[in-house]
Amino acid sequence: MFDTADLEHRIDKAGYRREEPELREALLNAQYDLMRDGRFAVLILIAGVEGAGKGETVNLLNSWMDPRHIQVSGFGLPSDEERERPPMWRFWRALPPKGKIGIFFGGWHTEPILARAAGDIGAGEFSRRIDEVLRFERMLADEGLLLLKFWFHLSKAQQKTRLKELEKSPKTRWRVTRTDWNLYRQYDSFAKVCEPFLRKTSTGEAPWLIVPGADPNYRALSVGRQILAALRARLDRPAAAPMAERDPPLLPALDNLTVLRALKLDRPLAKEDYERGLEKWQGRLNGLARDPRFRRIAVVAVFEGNDAAGKGSAIRRVTGALDARHYQTVPVAAPSEEERAQPYLWRFWRHVPRRGFVTIFDRSWYGRVLVERVEGFCAEADWKRAYTEINDFEEQLTRHGVVVAKFWLAIGKDEQMRRFKAREETAFKRFKITPEDWRNREKWDAYEAAVCDMVDRTSTDVAPWTLVEANNKYFARIKVLKTLCKAIEQALGRVKDGG
Amino acid sequence: MFDTADLEHRIDKAGYRREEPELREALLNAQYDLMRDGRFAVLILIAGVEGAGKGETVNLLNSWMDPRHIQVSGFGLPSDEERERPPMWRFWRALPPKGKIGIFFGGWHTEPILARAAGDIGAGEFSRRIDEVLRFERMLADEGLLLLKFWFHLSKAQQKTRLKELEKSPKTRWRVTRTDWNLYRQYDSFAKVCEPFLRKTSTGEAPWLIVPGADPNYRALSVGRQILAALRARLDRPAAAPMAERDPPLLPALDNLTVLRALKLDRPLAKEDYERGLEKWQGRLNGLARDPRFRRIAVVAVFEGNDAAGKGSAIRRVTGALDARHYQTVPVAAPSEEERAQPYLWRFWRHVPRRGFVTIFDRSWYGRVLVERVEGFCAEADWKRAYTEINDFEEQLTRHGVVVAKFWLAIGKDEQMRRFKAREETAFKRFKITPEDWRNREKWDAYEAAVCDMVDRTSTDVAPWTLVEANNKYFARIKVLKTLCKAIEQALGRVKDGG
Numbered sequence: 001m002f003d004t005a006d007l008e009h010r011i012d013k014a015g016y017r018r019e020e021p022e023l024r025e026a027l028l029n030a031q032y033d034l035m036r037d038g039r040f041a042v043l044i045l046i047a048g049v050e051g052a053g054k055g056e057t058v059n060l061l062n063s064w065m066d067p068r069h070i071q072v073s074g075f076g077l078p079s080d081e082e083r084e085r086p087p088m089w090r091f092w093r094a095l096p097p098k099g100k101i102g103i104f105f106g107g108w109h110t111e112p113i114l115a116r117a118a119g120d121i122g123a124g125e126f127s128r129r130i131d132e133v134l135r136f137e138r139m140l141a142d143e144g145l146l147l148l149k150f151w152f153h154l155s156k157a158q159q160k161t162r163l164k165e166l167e168k169s170p171k172t173r174w175r176v177t178r179t180d181w182n183l184y185r186q187y188d189s190f191a192k193v194c195e196p197f198l199r200k201t202s203t204g205e206a207p208w209l210i211v212p213g214a215d216p217n218y219r220a221l222s223v224g225r226q227i228l229a230a231l232r233a234r235l236d237r238p239a240a241a242p243m244a245e246r247d248p249p250l251l252p253a254l255d256n257l258t259v260l261r262a263l264k265l266d267r268p269l270a271k272e273d274y275e276r277g278l279e280k281w282q283g284r285l286n287g288l289a290r291d292p293r294f295r296r297i298a299v300v301a302v303f304e305g306n307d308a309a310g311k312g313s314a315i316r317r318v319t320g321a322l323d324a325r326h327y328q329t330v331p332v333a334a335p336s337e338e339e340r341a342q343p344y345l346w347r348f349w350r351h352v353p354r355r356g357f358v359t360i361f362d363r364s365w366y367g368r369v370l371v372e373r374v375e376g377f378c379a380e381a382d383w384k385r386a387y388t389e390i391n392d393f394e395e396q397l398t399r400h401g402v403v404v405a406k407f408w409l410a411i412g413k414d415e416q417m418r419r420f421k422a423r424e425e426t427a428f429k430r431f432k433i434t435p436e437d438w439r440n441r442e443k444w445d446a447y448e449a450a451v452c453d454m455v456d457r458t459s460t461d462v463a464p465w466t467l468v469e470a471n472n473k474y475f476a477r478i479k480v481l482k483t484l485c486k487a488i489e490q491a492l493g494r495v496k497d498g499g
Numbered sequence: 500m501f502d503t504a505d506l507e508h509r510i511d512k513a514g515y516r517r518e519e520p521e522l523r524e525a526l527l528n529a530q531y532d533l534m535r536d537g538r539f540a541v542l543i544l545i546a547g548v549e550g551a552g553k554g555e556t557v558n559l560l561n562s563w564m565d566p567r568h569i570q571v572s573g574f575g576l577p578s579d580e581e582r583e584r585p586p587m588w589r590f591w592r593a594l595p596p597k598g599k600i601g602i603f604f605g606g607w608h609t610e611p612i613l614a615r616a617a618g619d620i621g622a623g624e625f626s627r628r629i630d631e632v633l634r635f636e637r638m639l640a641d642e643g644l645l646l647l648k649f650w651f652h653l654s655k656a657q658q659k660t661r662l663k664e665l666e667k668s669p670k671t672r673w674r675v676t677r678t679d680w681n682l683y684r685q686y687d688s689f690a691k692v693c694e695p696f697l698r699k700t701s702t703g704e705a706p707w708l709i710v711p712g713a714d715p716n717y718r719a720l721s722v723g724r725q726i727l728a729a730l731r732a733r734l735d736r737p738a739a740a741p742m743a744e745r746d747p748p749l750l751p752a753l754d755n756l757t758v759l760r761a762l763k764l765d766r767p768l769a770k771e772d773y774e775r776g777l778e779k780w781q782g783r784l785n786g787l788a789r790d791p792r793f794r795r796i797a798v799v800a801v802f803e804g805n806d807a808a809g810k811g812s813a814i815r816r817v818t819g820a821l822d823a824r825h826y827q828t829v830p831v832a833a834p835s836e837e838e839r840a841q842p843y844l845w846r847f848w849r850h851v852p853r854r855g856f857v858t859i860f861d862r863s864w865y866g867r868v869l870v871e872r873v874e875g876f877c878a879e880a881d882w883k884r885a886y887t888e889i890n891d892f893e894e895q896l897t898r899h900g901v902v903v904a905k906f907w908l909a910i911g912k913d914e915q916m917r918r919f920k921a922r923e924e925t926a927f928k929r930f931k932i933t934p935e936d937w938r939n940r941e942k943w944d945a946y947e948a949a950v951c952d953m954v955d956r957t958s959t960d961v962a963p964w965t966l967v968e969a970n971n972k973y974f975a976r977i978k979v980l981k982t983l984c985k986a987i988e989q990a991l992g993r994v995k996d997g998g
Contacts, residue, residue: 057821062987063815067828074824080579170778174785180613279669286673316562320957324557324574324604329566337836352576362567 001198005153011056011217023224024064030231031065031101034392036237038099040144042342044227045107049190050154051162052213057152057223058103060328064224071096077108084298086400087111087134092349095145097341103368109131109197117186126193132201135392141205142385146174146234147474148395150200150223152213153310156187160215258452263467265412267475274474281481282321287324288488291494295356298402301484302364303407306447307437308419309470310477314409315360317477327358332367344368344386344394365390366406374446384480387457394463403434403491404463405484409470413444501889504652504711508721515716515862520796523563528566529730535591536734537598539643540840542727544606548689549650549679550661551712556651557602559719570595574605581851583797584901585634586610591848594644596840602982607632608696616685616692625692629699634891640704642842643882645888648705649722650697651993655686661713726877757951759777762966763910764972773973780980781820787987788821792994794855797901800983801863804908806936808969813908814859816976817983826857831866831886843867843885853895864889865905868953873945886956886974893962902990903962904983907967912943 006056034042044061046054053443062070072096082090087109096102105161112129115121120131140147154162163180166172183190209226212217269277288294301318303311319327330351339347345365353359368386372378394404411419440447459465466483470476512517533541543560545553561569567857567986572593581589587607595601611628614620639646653661662679665671675996679907682689697707708725712718768776787793800817802810818826830906838846844864852858867885871877912920922932941944965982969975 055823058818059815062818067811068816068830068832072827073821074822076824083737092540103823134569172781174782281667284675290673316566317556320558323573324554324571324602325575327573332565484611491686 001208002153002155002210005212006155007210007212007213009218009222010215011081011221013217016217016221019221019238023221023228026065027224027231028066029227030228031069034101034231034234035069035099038226040146040234041096041098042101042148042231043096043140044101044103044148044150045109045147046103046105047107047150047253048211049159049175049187050183050212051152051159051166051221052152052211053152053216054213055153056216057150057219059226060220061103061223062182065101067456069099069102070103071107072103073111075104081354085260085352086396088132088396088403089349089352092346095342095346097338098144099341104319108136109201113190113193113197116197117190117390119419126197130197132392132396133201136233136338137201137203137206138197139385139389139392140343142382142389146230147206148227148230149201149208150211150221151194151208154183156211157188157280158214159184166295170230187435191292200446203223210298215429227233256447259291259455259467260452263410263469265410265415265469267469267472267473269472269475269478270473272476277474277478278317278481279487281478282317284485285318285488287319288485288492289326289358291492294488296401296454296495297488297491298353298355299358299400299484300353300359300404301358302366302404302406302409303360303362304364304366304370305468305470306411306416307440308416308423309409309411310473311409311481312432312474313363314407314468314477314480317481318360319480322358327360328353329360329362332361332363337482344382345389347379348393353402355401363387365393366458369458370447370450371440373450374443387454390458391463393462394458395459398462401495403487405487406458406465407461407468407480408455409468409476411470413441415471416441500694500707501652501654504709505654506711507713508711508717509714510716510720512716513828515720518720522720522727524728525562526730528721529727529734530568532734533600533730534568534598539733540595540597540644541600541645541647542595542639542732543600543602544608544646544648545602545651545711546605546608546649547712548604548653548658548686549682550655550658550665551651551674551710551716552718552931552932553604553651553712556649556718557604558708560602560634563723568598569600569602571602571604572605574609580853583699586850587849587895591845594841594845596910597643597660597835598840603914607635608700610624610690612696613693615696618687625696629696631891631895632700632902633702634887636700636702636705638844638884638888638891639842641881641888644842644852645707645729647726647729648707649699649710649725650693650707651710651718653712655683656688657713658683671952681966698745713877723932724748753954758954758966759947759951762909762968764909764914764968764970766968766971768971768974768977769975773977776973776977777816780977780984781816783984784817784820784980784987787984787991788825788857789992793987793989795900795988796897796987797988798856798857798902798983799852799896800859801865801905802859802861802871802908803863803865804905804967804969805910805915806939807915807922807931808908808910810861810908810973811931812970813906813967813976813979814861815966816980817859820858820980824884825855826859827852828859828861831860831862842989843881847892852901854900864892865957868957869946869949870939872949873942886953889957890959890962893957893959897961900990900994902986904986905958905962905964906967906979906982907954907964908967908975908979910969912940914970915940 034040046058048054058072058108062072071094075090077093078090079086080092091108091189091276094102094104111486112126112133113122115129118128137147163176163184166176191431198210202208226344303315310387315329319329328351335347348361348365349363351359365386368390369383374382397404423429455465455467466479469475470477523968533539545557547553547908561571570593574589574593577586577589588604590607593603593624594603611620611625611632615625636646656729662675662683666677697709701707708719710718802814804810814828818828827850834846847860847864850860863883866888867877868882872882896903919932919936922928954964954966965978967978
């Protein structure tokens with residue numbers, strides 16, 4: 001992969017001076033077009049070996065373009081708030097919004113490469129990490145983000161020369177640290193890890209762009225031209241070419257037997273049994289949340305369901321057992337301006353709980369494959385790829401020790417009608433019933449199909465759906481509490497005393 | 500203060516049932532009016548003794564109103580990211596946006612009270628903390644936030660009864676911890692701290708509302724009614740009554756001698772001296788940033804100045820000496836939707852650096868007293884109170900070990916004209932000159948007056964302004980670098996090896 005980069009590329013001062021003013025003007029224009037256009041974000045990943053001019057290039061890009069609309073993020077050691085969340089959280093949190101350019105100095109590639117080179121992870125885990133990266137980058141591409149991944153390369157001989165050069169001048173001596181020389185000595189073992197990583201994460205939507213790092217002029221013009229070409233190509237493409245559909249259409253089961261229809265929605269539970277159950281399971285939940293091991297896990301509880309199925313009251317039975325300092329309820333409504341400028345899952349990632357905390361989502365990312373699908377708020381291709389993206393998201397959560405409990409509260413069509421009417425009659429419940437609820441009801445079958453697909457495609461080993469028979473509110477609430485307790489108990493059982 | 504609350508207030512079941520439905524309907528209506536109105540945010544602070552029904556009340560409010568538009572924040576131990584910033588940062592970060600209700604379970608009152616009760620801080624420091632709270636709450640009120648501070652009270656006898664009651668029932672036994680009994684034993688010494696704290700932080704805009712906590716019915720109706728009354732009073736007030744001006748008008752010095760006019764803007768520095776200086780001070784800055792003690796401080800650098808004064812190029816000389824992983828440049832443009840829904844300083848607080856990091860503001864919170872004042876983008880009362888708010892903000896930063904370096908880059912009117920013209924002639928600099936720049940230039944004198952007032956009122960011991968003579972860019976850049984280095988050196992000198 002480095003064959004071309006290993007050559008001694010050079011551009012002399014005169015050649016550089018001839019081209020540079022034109023290039024920076026074109027880059028600046030492209031940047032301003034990007035801001036005006038506002039359709040997509042650009043993320044420039046800066047990676048590669050030490051001494052190959054990564055820092056210089058970042059500074060140069062900042063000087064060529066308008067630095068106020070470039071967001072540079074350096075990723076050193078993660079903070080505690082970052083460490084207590086899945087590894088990708090810190091990158092999500094730093095993504096540039098549409099219309100802007102983000103530069104990541106280091107990124108999601110760093111940790112897998114270092115861990116593999118140090119022998120901390122085996123070939124299997126390395127392979128899994130590569131897969132995770134691929135899926136993440138694919139999602140970014142599908143969301144319209146333009147990802148440019150630069151790998152700054154030096155041959156071993158070039159790296160040695162470069163470090164010596166830097167050490168010679170008092171102006172730059174401070175840049176060379178013992179770590180740099182250590183890394184130089186490990187050049188070959190690093191190369192053995194980097195090469196397959198780069199190869200496997202070079203895809204059509206986001207190939208690695210190898211930059212020969214030895215000559216500053218060549219390096220600068222090379223990076224600048226590639227950014228310019230990529231920006232221009234995307235900007236000049238006609239707006240919103242709809243993405244090709246990649247999935248076969250989803251069809252219902254031939255015999256009309258669905259997971260929802262198979263549910264017995266009326267499950268009896270007498271009031272006194274309910275009260276006993278509530279006491280038992282709220283007590284249990286509270287105890288679990290105060291277990292010392294709870295500080296090593298976290299909980300994400302997702303509530304979806306038919307309108308008027310009792311999500312709100314079920315949530316309150318859960319929160320009633322928890323300390324208000326340790327949970328957060330996130331009602332999912334229309335996204336804000338800052339959220340709309342980001343990939344779809346961004347607004348959920350921002351609420352991922354730290355260790356020891358609970359986040360309850362009142363509606364969730366599943367809106368994508370429910371309301372957005374049924375109402376046509378997003379393109380077909382968008383909701384179809386969402387299943388995979390959601391599974392990836394939830395896998396990252398559970399892999400990090402987060403309990404993901406997902407509840408679909410199901411009521412029958414008749415029961416819904418009874419509740420709608422009751423809501424209209426009770427003054428203080430009137431806010432709960434809107435014309436939209438009546439409209440949704442007309443699309444009952446379409447929603448039912450969407451729910452069944454959702455369950456089929458996102459009820460996974462790591463994050464199964466719990467379908468809750470909710471015609472009887474008492475039964476539903478107890479089932480939610482009990483399921484949540486069981487899931488947390490399992491997770492606590494997995495906590496190792498040392499870890 | 501607790502005389503009324505100490506009485507045995509009681510509302511029986513029948514009385515509660517009579518009033519509750521009406522109250523919750525009215526509360527819900529008020530909440531929806533608040534959302535529609537969108538003019539202000541509501542923050543409900545829940546404080547007081549253990550066992551007085553704080554948690555129950557939060558849950559009750561969530562069940563009375565629409566919980567999706569209530570944001571409950573519990574404040575336990577601060578996270579590392581919080582600990583590495585000034586204490587108020589975590590509260591800023593959790594403020595509810597306009598149109599919403601936030602409930603703070605615990606808040607900025609907790610730490611000063613606990614610290615004083617434990618004897619960790621003396622009377623003087625306690626008094627300073629009270630002052631800090633007062634100024635913060637005053638700012639919130641001026642920003643239009645409706646702050647309701649509830650103090651849940653129990654007499655010592657009531658607290659004992661309450662804890663015993665809770666312990667009796669298996670339903671609630673888990674709620675009573677050893678800590679609760681410890682706190683009960685310290686009742687009197689706590690009361691000695693709480694009483695003066697409540698007294699001194701009870702102001703016209705945000706008095707403490709004492710809630711007798713013994714009887715659940717009385718407590719619930721009392722809190723509910725007070726919230727309702729406050730919400731209604733504010734909602735029914737005609738929109739945007741302009742605030743009375745509280746300051747005398749600002750007049751220029753009688754002899755027209757101003758800090759700006761006293762500056763000699765042309766300061767010679769030859770190119771070769773500049774290059775030597777650049778090498779020296781960039782090297783110095785880099786060394787300082789890599790000093791192990793640097794991880795115990797942080798830097799906020801603010802760049803303001805005339806249009807075309809060279810802010811951008813001065814900033815690049817600073818960032819050129821830093822590791823891109825440890826600094827962030829924040830360009831200050833129009834606030835986003837989420838930012839507009841918050842108090843003015845919120846969008847700057849969100850960028851306050853952690854320990855070991857540098858944030859560079861390209862324009863800043865001083866926009867309030869510069870462009871917003873001159874262009875009339877905010878009310879006179881708003882920019883007049885901003886001086887105090889800004890000083891408070893910066894004092895909080897420096898008190899936390901953050902170096903605050905503020906640069907005003909000053910050029911003459913002729914020099915500005917030369918630069919405007921040069922920018923128009925150089926293609927890749929053309930983006931730097933807009934019609935707005937020309938318009939601002941027409942208001943030269945008004946801006947000059949605003950700058951002089953700003954310097955007079957915000958150049959403080961803790962965060963002095965550095966006026967930079969910038970007709971000569973070389974001179975200006977070196978002065979910026981040198982000043983910054985000196986400020987950081989001073990701060991490093993203050994770092995104690997143990998602390």
